[in-house]
Amino acid sequence: MTPHAKKAKQFLADEARTDWHNQTLWIVRKKRDALAAAVPEWETLREKASIIKENVLANLDVYLEQFEAAALKNGVTVLWANDAAAFNQIILDIIQKHEAKNIVKSKSMLTEECGLNHFLHHKGIDVVDTDLGERIIQFRGEAPSHIVLPAIHLKKEEIGETFHEKLGTDKGASDPTYLTRAARKHLREKFLAADVALTGVNFAVAETGTVVVCTNEGNADMGVHAAPVQVHCMGIEKIVPRQEDLGVFTRLLARSATGQPVTTYTSHYGTPKPGGAMYIVIVDNGRSKHLGNPKYVNSLKCLRCGACMNTCPVFRRSGGHSYGYVIPGPIGSILAPQRTDARYTDLPFASSLCGSCSNVCPAKINIHEQLYYWRQDLSEKKQTSFIKRFSMKMTGFVLSSNSRYNFAGNMARKALKYLPHKLIYLPINAWGRGRELPAPPKQSFKQWYKNNRKNKPQ
Amino acid sequence: MKKYRIGLFIPCYIDLFYPQVGIATLELLEKLGQEVIYPPKQTCCGQPLANSGSEQEAIATYQHFVNNFQGFDYIVTPSGSCAYHVRRHYDILEQTDAVRKVRETTYELCEFLTDILDVDDLKIRFPHKVGIHQSCHGLRGLKLGAPSELMIPSFSKVRRLLEKAEGIELIELDRKDECCGFGGTFAIFEPDVSVKMGKDRISDHERNGAEFITATDTSCLMHMEGIIRRQKKTIQVKHIAEILNTNSL
Amino acid sequence: MSKADILQSISAHKAAFPAAPEIPSEELPAISPEQQLDLFKKSLTTAGAEIVELSEKEIDDYTAANLPGALDFTNPEIKEEYAVAALDKLNKIERALFAGRFGVAENGAVWLEDNNLPQRIIPFITQHLILKLDAKNLCANMQEAYKQIHLNGLGFGVFISGPSKTADIEQSLVYGAHGAKELTVIIAGK
Numbered sequence: 001m002t003p004h005a006k007k008a009k010q011f012l013a014d015e016a017r018t019d020w021h022n023q024t025l026w027i028v029r030k031k032r033d034a035l036a037a038a039v040p041e042w043e044t045l046r047e048k049a050s051i052i053k054e055n056v057l058a059n060l061d062v063y064l065e066q067f068e069a070a071a072l073k074n075g076v077t078v079l080w081a082n083d084a085a086a087f088n089q090i091i092l093d094i095i096q097k098h099e100a101k102n103i104v105k106s107k108s109m110l111t112e113e114c115g116l117n118h119f120l121h122h123k124g125i126d127v128v129d130t131d132l133g134e135r136i137i138q139f140r141g142e143a144p145s146h147i148v149l150p151a152i153h154l155k156k157e158e159i160g161e162t163f164h165e166k167l168g169t170d171k172g173a174s175d176p177t178y179l180t181r182a183a184r185k186h187l188r189e190k191f192l193a194a195d196v197a198l199t200g201v202n203f204a205v206a207e208t209g210t211v212v213v214c215t216n217e218g219n220a221d222m223g224v225h226a227a228p229v230q231v232h233c234m235g236i237e238k239i240v241p242r243q244e245d246l247g248v249f250t251r252l253l254a255r256s257a258t259g260q261p262v263t264t265y266t267s268h269y270g271t272p273k274p275g276g277a278m279y280i281v282i283v284d285n286g287r288s289k290h291l292g293n294p295k296y297v298n299s300l301k302c303l304r305c306g307a308c309m310n311t312c313p314v315f316r317r318s319g320g321h322s323y324g325y326v327i328p329g330p331i332g333s334i335l336a337p338q339r340t341d342a343r344y345t346d347l348p349f350a351s352s353l354c355g356s357c358s359n360v361c362p363a364k365i366n367i368h369e370q371l372y373y374w375r376q377d378l379s380e381k382k383q384t385s386f387i388k389r390f391s392m393k394m395t396g397f398v399l400s401s402n403s404r405y406n407f408a409g410n411m412a413r414k415a416l417k418y419l420p421h422k423l424i425y426l427p428i429n430a431w432g433r434g435r436e437l438p439a440p441p442k443q444s445f446k447q448w449y450k451n452n453r454k455n456k457p458q
Numbered sequence: 459m460k461k462y463r464i465g466l467f468i469p470c471y472i473d474l475f476y477p478q479v480g481i482a483t484l485e486l487l488e489k490l491g492q493e494v495i496y497p498p499k500q501t502c503c504g505q506p507l508a509n510s511g512s513e514q515e516a517i518a519t520y521q522h523f524v525n526n527f528q529g530f531d532y533i534v535t536p537s538g539s540c541a542y543h544v545r546r547h548y549d550i551l552e553q554t555d556a557v558r559k560v561r562e563t564t565y566e567l568c569e570f571l572t573d574i575l576d577v578d579d580l581k582i583r584f585p586h587k588v589g590i591h592q593s594c595h596g597l598r599g600l601k602l603g604a605p606s607e608l609m610i611p612s613f614s615k616v617r618r619l620l621e622k623a624e625g626i627e628l629i630e631l632d633r634k635d636e637c638c639g640f641g642g643t644f645a646i647f648e649p650d651v652s653v654k655m656g657k658d659r660i661s662d663h664e665r666n667g668a669e670f671i672t673a674t675d676t677s678c679l680m681h682m683e684g685i686i687r688r689q690k691k692t693i694q695v696k697h698i699a700e701i702l703n704t705n706s707l
Numbered sequence: 708m709s710k711a712d713i714l715q716s717i718s719a720h721k722a723a724f725p726a727a728p729e730i731p732s733e734e735l736p737a738i739s740p741e742q743q744l745d746l747f748k749k750s751l752t753t754a755g756a757e758i759v760e761l762s763e764k765e766i767d768d769y770t771a772a773n774l775p776g777a778l779d780f781t782n783p784e785i786k787e788e789y790a791v792a793a794l795d796k797l798n799k800i801e802r803a804l805f806a807g808r809f810g811v812a813e814n815g816a817v818w819l820e821d822n823n824l825p826q827r828i829i830p831f832i833t834q835h836l837i838l839k840l841d842a843k844n845l846c847a848n849m850q851e852a853y854k855q856i857h858l859n860g861l862g863f864g865v866f867i868s869g870p871s872k873t874a875d876i877e878q879s880l881v882y883g884a885h886g887a888k889e890l891t892v893i894i895a896g897k
Contacts, residue, residue, distance in 0.1 A: 002647060009650040018654065024878050026633070033606065039813075042609040061717040068710075074860070080710040132884055133875030149875065156877045176879035187885060192794050208858040218831045218871040218886025225828035226794060236713065243858045247850030250866075251813075261750055261814035262849070262868050265831075265886065271862040273827055284713045292720030311607065313637045317654050350648060352641025352655070353509065355598035359607035372509070372547075379511030396507050396515035399470070400522045402499035409474045430646045434653035435684030438475040445473040445480035449496050453484075 002346035008318035017155075022316040024152065029310040031259020032360065039251065048248050050364040053301035056239050057291055063206040063239045064282065070209030071280055074271045081283045084114035090281055091116060091198070091231065092123055098229050098277070100195035104187075106213070106220035107131045108200025109147055109304055110233050110283055112326045116198075127198070128190045130219040132183050139166045145320030147327055148257050148306035153319050187219070197223030201234035202303070203249055204280070206241050210270045211280060214253060214263040221267050231279040232269065236287050237300040249303065252362035257305040290338055295373045299334050301363035308357035308367055314350060323347060330357035334370040337378065348374035409444060416440040459575060463493045465530035467523075467564070469537045469676070470502040476676050482703035483536040483567055489705070490575060494534075497526040505543040509642040513550060520551055524560045532574065533564040536699045538596025538674040539642075541566040546599060566600055567699055568674055572615045578622060580705045585625030588701070589668030590616055591659065591682070592635040593675035602674065606635050616674060619702060629666045636662075640681035656685045664693055671695045743812040743845045748894075750815030754869025755882050756890040763895050766839065770804065774891065777802035777837055780825060790825040797826065803833035809844040810892075811852045811866065817892065818856060820864035827863045831871075836887035838867065842896040 001009070012018050036042045056063060068078045081087035087110075095103060103120070105111065105127050117127050117138075129138045133150035137143065139162050144150030151159065160174035169182045199220045203212040211232045213220045224230040240246060254260040272278035290296050309315045309329035320328035325336035325344055333351060336344035348371045357367040379392075398404045416437055431437060443451075464487060468480040487494045503523055504516035523544065527533045535541050544564040551557045571577050596602045596616075603614035621628060639645070639655025660682055663671050671693060673679050679695040686693060738746070748758050761769055770777050778800060780786050789797070805824070807817035817838045819830060830836050846852050856864060871886030882888055 005648045005650065008648065012650050012654055015654075022658070027878070036609050039609075058721070061714045061721075064714065064717070070859075074862075080713055082709045082712050086709055130885065131875070132873045136875065149878070151875050152878070154877075156879070159876055176876040177881050179876055180873060180881040180884060184883060184885060188798070191885070192798060205858060208861075210858045210861070216871070217873050217884035219884070221831045221865070222828070222885045225826070225831065236717070243856075244850070244853050247848070247853040250849045258874075260754075262811075262816050262866065264754070264867065264869050264872055266816065266866040266868075268858060268861065268864045270858060270860070270864075273862075282710075282713070284709075284716065288713060288716035289720050291717060313639065313655050314648070314651050317658075318651050349511070349644070350651075352594070352637045352639055352644045352652070354594035354637035354641070356594075356605070356607055356635075356637070359598060359605055375509065375511030376513045377511075380514065392507055392510055392512035392515050396504075396512065396519060399502045399504060399507070399516075400518035402501060402522075405470070405501040409470070413474055430649040431684070433649045434688060435645075435656070435681065436687040437684065438471075438680055441475065441477050443477065445468050445477035446496075446498065448477050448481060449484075450498070453496070 002349060003324060003343070004318070004322050004346050004350040007322035007324070011319040011322055012317065018317055021153065021319060025310045025316045028259055029360070032256055032307060032310065035255040035259050035261060039255070045248055045252055046362055046364050049252055049362055050301060052240060052245050052248060053363055056241060057237065057297060057300055060236060060239065060291065063241060064236060067204055067206040067209055067239060070207065072209070074209050076209065076272065076278045076280055079279060079281045081281060081285070083285050087114045087233070087281060087283045087285065088116055088119040092120065092125075094229065094231055094279055095120075095125060095196055098196060100229065102190065102193045103127045103196045103198065104130050104190055104194040104223040104227065105198040106200065106215060106223055107134060108198065108233050109327060110200055110235050111198065112144065114283070114285065128187070130187050130190065130223055131215070132180065132217060135183060135187065136162060143321065143326070145328065146306060146309055147304055153321065188222075191222040191226045194223055194227035196229040196231060197227035198231045198233060199224060201232050201238050202253065203240050203246055204234050204238045205243055205246065206239050208243055208270065210268050212246060213267050213269070214250070214265065216260075216264045218265050221265055224269065225273065228275070229277045229279070230269065230272070231281065233281045233283065236282055236284050253303055253305055256303075256307040256360065256362040286338060296334070296338065296370060298365045299331070299338070299370060301365050302331055302335075303363055305362060307360040307362065311356045311360045313354060313356070314352060318350070323350065330367045330371070331365070334367055334374060337374050345378050348378065406446070413440040413444070459491055459577070461491055461493060462531040462574070464495065465527045465533040466494050466496045467500060467503075467527065467533050467535035467540065468496065469535060469540045471680060472536065472676050475680065476697070479536050479676050479697040479699055482697070482699040483534070486699060486703040486705070487534065490577065495530070500526045503540040503543045505540060506642055508543065508547055513547070517551065520548055524548075524551070524557050527560050528556055531563065532570060533560065534567055534570045535564070536567045536674070536697060537676065538566040538593050538600050538602060539677060541569070542595040542599035566596055566602065566674055568615045568619055569600060569602055572618055578618045580619065580622070580702050582623040582702060582705045583625055584623045584701050584704055586669045587627045587629050587667050588620065588670045588672055589629045589631060589663035589666065590614075590620070591638060591663075591671050591673040591678055592616070593673050593678045594637050596674045597635055616698060619698070620672070623701070629663070629668050631662045631666055633662055638678045638682055640678050642677070645681055652681070653685060656682050660685060660691065660693065664691070668693060672698045672701055674698055738812070738847050740845070743847055744842060746812040747810050747815055747845055750813060751869065751892055754815045755872060756815065756869045756892050758892050758894060760894045766893060766895060769893070770837070774802055774804070774835075774837060777804045779804045780823070780829070781806045781839070786825045789829065792826070797828060797832050800829065800833040802835045802837060803829050804837040804839060805830060807838045807840040809846060809852070809855055810840050811849060812845055813848040814868050816852070816866035816868040818852065818864065818866055820856070821862040824863070830865070830867065831886040833887050835889040835891070836867070836870070837891045837893065839893045839895060842894050
């Protein structure tokens with residue numbers, strides 16, 4: 001079994017919990033549907049978003065330089081990082097330069113991708129994640145299981161237990177309002193003491209040098225405005241050319257992500273606060289080399305909304321942790337193999353290729369087609385198992401010839417007919433776990449046709 | 459009705475395990491006055507290989523398919539998934555006139571009936587409660603209907619063919635087009651998620667009172683039937699060709 | 708140097724698209740001012756805000772009676788006082804009132820920017836946020852909204868739609884995650 005299949009099996013062992021996870025995310029999908037349906041120009045907006053991103057990706061170097069120039073004019077320090085190591089070092093340097101002790105961070109998948117928290121921890125610096133869901137999993141030492149709903153794999157009782165241990169809430173208390181209030185109090189102290197605030201970036205406007213961050217909780221703003229130093233971390237693909245393009249993306253983002261017409265806060269950071277410092281760190285980390293690949297370049301249009309996870313019938317039943325990559329689900333399964341890491345080669349196969357992901361994607365990324373392309377590329381690079389490749393070679397040999405096909409088909413039907421049930425359903429038969437094989441008919445269609453339509457001209 | 463010369467493509471699992479679906483397809487097209495020929499040397503469209511990442515190993519099978527289906531007006535198959543595969547993924551072959559023609563003229567059965575023959579009332583009597591399983595490659599790939607994710611006017615070629623049947627009651631599902639979890643080799647490589655998806659799909663049909671689950675694809679039905687039989691449930695599966703062929707034309 | 712490396716890598720891997728596509732221009736369905744106001748109120752209610760519709764001269768009486776202790780940041784003296792206040796003092800703000808520039812009908816968002824704010828943190832750190840808005844200052848959607856603002860050279864600006872919220876615990880909606888626990892929008896010009 002593949003690593004994903006193994007972890008999915010573990011997740012599915014608790015069927016009631018799987019059903020809860022499935023249904024909860026399905027409700028988010030349905031909210032998305034209702035909100036999208038209320039916008040008559042929804043499909044046009046998706047098309048526009050896709051075209052704008054295409055324009056961005058085709059002119060990315062020009063836009064990045066334009067963005068940097070505008071940000072410099074705004075009094076912002078702009079730093080560039082080739083890869084995760086360079087990025088982490090830049091953040092460490094900023095922290096040390098400002099002699100900062102207390103670091104708060106709002107949600108940023110980029111910092112997860114680069115392993116920033118882990119890196120800083122080993123340098124003796126602990127970052128406080130301030131998004132409630134992220135704080136919960138940080139307390140528990142877990143990774144996010146969903147990019148927008150990081151703690152969706154947990155039940156409130158488990159969170160209550162964690163908060164009891166870490167924040168001293170009442171033993172056994174699990175009321176979401178009670179727990180949220182406790183987190184508010186705890187994190188407000190962290191905000192007020194913060195020296196440096198880190199954020200991710202949803203959009204970076206090339207013509208104005210502005211970065212835009214969307215949250216519901218207000219944690220990005222609490223950190224950014226409380227700390228003297230604000231640091232915004234963005235992948236190179238976060239650029240939008242013009243201010244007006246934000247109109248298209250802000251209409252799509254929250255509707256797709258959580259089924260809200262907009263996030264509570266859509267914050268636009270242009271200049272440092274009086275007496276403060278503002279940094280923008282632009283990170284490549286392997287993105288640029290996929291620009292030139294027509295099969296995969298569209299993956300760089302991703303807005304990180306998570307809609308593909310909510311709609312994915314596999315994700316909903318296997319949980320985000322089953323993917324083993326920082327970004328799980330359909331989009332993660334086409335981003336992970338770009339890292340050319342053998343750990344992720346099973347992910348493009350963790351899909352039934354139903355195509356629902358591509359249809360909900362606000363940037364119209366052809367996710368399911370890219371999954372298919374990755375399957376081809378990984379198997380060409382011999383990164384799938386030998387047994388799988390050998391059996392595929394044999395299958396190809398059988399299916400490309402009529403006589404070999406007929407022979408194999410007859411054998412299969414005879415085997416099903418005459419072999420004892422126990423032998424057919426050996427543990428090696430993955431089909432037989434939970435499913436019967438079809439009852440073998442007396443004759444194949446091919447034989448029937450020969451017997452019943454033999455006078456037909458060929 | 460215009461008469462065409464049709465190459466009948468019967469996918470491998472229908473040929474081997476569900477011949478009745480092939481027979482129903484053939485008889486229905488014949489009743490509609492079409493000249494239907496089953497090229498006897500056909501095997502498979504090659505999708506099982508390609509979906510497993512072995513597109514290169516499938517090229518000989520693709521070529522075999524193209525060779526077998528030369529010279530027809532249309533190639534019709536009772537499988538949305540196979541039709542989609544030929545149309546969408548035979549792009550890796552050298553695009554000769556023959557390849558292009560085969561790709562353009564390969565049709566899933568319901569699509570052929572509605573788009574080419576323009577029929578919707580097949581004078582069927584099927585007095586049962588029926589749930590339509592929207593097979594993904596037919597729905598989202600061939601666009602046989604409006605998938606629930608897209609904000610486009612609602613339509614369904616499958617429903618259009620079924621709703622005029624006498625006595626039929628088409629039930630509504632809680633999740634109208636969720637995947638059943640077959641997914642080709644996905645069913646083997648991810649058996650636990652695959653079976654769970656199938657169970658959930660069947661429950662939706664049961665909960666909403668279906669006696670039969672029908673679909674354009676036998677592969678989905680084979681997967682769900684396997685679960686139904688293992689769990690000794692009473693709900694039945696029936697390929698749409700078998701329902702449409704109960705007509706009295 | 709990283710910047711040069713990144714830009715070099717981008718140009719080396721360019722041309723995945725045949726040509727840089729032109730960004731299409733807007734064509735949006737128009738809605739009437741009445742529809743905008745209705746939609747704005749509906750959106751705000753869904754977002755968890757309280758809405759009060761008053762005439763301009765009723766506002767002071769209303770806030771005195773219903774929102775005691777609210778700091779009115781449209782008052783230059785209060786604005787000046789809080790421009791230099793330390794975080795501890797800001798953290799004690801119970802109610803803060805600002806004048807929003809305009810509102811967005813489709814999502815109930817209200818735009819605030821640096822010149823409304825003595826310090827950027829106040830609309831977030833206050834327990835209860837009150838936004839005053841002229842009923843005439845509405846636009847249909849975010850695409851219209853971005854035509855009304857100028858990000859070029861702007862220090863900070865924010866669209867606020869509803870009180871701070873989270874659903875990170877079992878998807879249960881809770882107001883007051885980190886920002887204001889309550890939002891009241893006073894629509895002036897009844």
